[in-house]
Amino acid sequence: xxxxxxxxxxxxxAGEYRSSLMNRGSxxxxxxxxxxxxxxxxxxxxxxxxSAIADLRALKPNAGAIDRATDISPETFLSRYYxxxxxxxxxxxxxxxxxxxxxxxxxxxxxxxxxELDVYRDGHRRxxxxxxxxxxxxxxxxxxxxxxxxxxxxxxxxxxxxxxxDLRFDSAFFDAGDDQxxxxxxxxxxxxxxxxxYDQKNVLLAQLYGRKRVKLISxxxxxxxxxxxxxxxxxxxxxxxxxxxxxxxxVTVSTIELEAGDALFLPFGWWHHVRSLSPSISLSLNNFIxxxxxxxxxx
Ligand SMILES: O=C(O)CCC(=O)C(=O)O
Numbered sequence: 001x002x003x004x005x006x007x008x009x010x011x012x013x014a015g016e017y018r019s020s021l022m023n024r025g026s027x028x029x030x031x032x033x034x035x036x037x038x039x040x041x042x043x044x045x046x047x048x049x050x051s052a053i054a055d056l057r058a059l060k061p062n063a064g065a066i067d068r069a070t071d072i073s074p075e076t077f078l079s080r081y082y083x084x085x086x087x088x089x090x091x092x093x094x095x096x097x098x099x100x101x102x103x104x105x106x107x108x109x110x111x112x113x114x115x116e117l118d119v120y121r122d123g124h125r126r127x128x129x130x131x132x133x134x135x136x137x138x139x140x141x142x143x144x145x146x147x148x149x150x151x152x153x154x155x156x157x158x159x160x161x162x163x164x165x166d167l168r169f170d171s172a173f174f175d176a177g178d179d180q181x182x183x184x185x186x187x188x189x190x191x192x193x194x195x196x197x198y199d200q201k202n203v204l205l206a207q208l209y210g211r212k213r214v215k216l217i218s219x220x221x222x223x224x225x226x227x228x229x230x231x232x233x234x235x236x237x238x239x240x241x242x243x244x245x246x247x248x249x250x251v252t253v254s255t256i257e258l259e260a261g262d263a264l265f266l267p268f269g270w271w272h273h274v275r276s277l278s279p280s281i282s283l284s285l286n287n288f289i290x291x292x293x294x295x296x297x298x299x
Pocket of ligand 1: 186282284
């Protein structure tokens with residue numbers, strides 16, 4: 001099949017390209033556009049291609065279905081999910097971690113009652129002793145706040161170091177000694193909400209107590225998500241306002257629920273919106289044995 005020429009020369013010799021740039025001032029037919037305009041056109045082309053792929057994926061009969069597995073080999077996980085940038089719900093993946101039997105809000109109050117951590121309430125961050133936080137959480141188990149969100153790099157050197165003993169990292173998937181790894185601890189009553197956003201790395205969200213609902217959107221839909229603040233969308237996928245956000249009508253949203261013992265693989269760039277369905281404790285991890293740092297992280 002003969003391809004129509006677009007007129008673009010992908011192998012233009014560097015000398016010719018440079019001299020065409022140097023002659024930018026003199027208007028000539030077919031002169032090379034300045035690099036800024038070229039870059040913009042390239043981005044527009046890439047965006048159009050990505051948008052078309054998103055529309056094509058939506059034609060699949062099972063569009064939006066998220067794979068689930070109760071047992072997965074590291075080879076399958078790597079080739080079908082990690083390297084393919086596809087999410088999967090790993091049912092029971094952390095069911096044998098001691099944390100599943102031990103962790104509860106009461107356990108944290110007993111073991112770490114005097115530790116002060118950041119909690120979010122009324123849109124503000126403040127510091128609270130774990131004992132007081134758990135007290136509020138138990139008195140208002142459906143209030144949606146306060147929400148304890150703590151990040152550790154790494155967990156074993158933090159004030160909650162003892163929690164490390166309750167985790168069991170399978171060395172076929174995780175590097176237990178990765179000192180760059182970030183651990184996120186998320187604890188709160190039912191109805192806590194983390195708005196639609198994406199992370200800068202591949203993440204495993206391990207559910208250790210209670211239940212959560214996660215809405216997931218492919219990175220291919222990024223141009224339909226009204227991302228004004230870096231990495232965050234203005235759209236609430238629970239109640240999308242199609243008058244303000246009309247492009248969101250063309251977005252495929254997948255919904256899955258996590259039970260204690262399950263883990264959700266959240267690939268880099270995938271948008272997620274997380275609500276707890278009961279009092280809940282989760283841990284997010286990124287200490288995979290495979291590369292987990294990307295040039296696009298800074299975007
Ligand atoms: O559990 C949550 O509320 C949010 C988790 C999350 O967004 C993450 O681990 O990246």
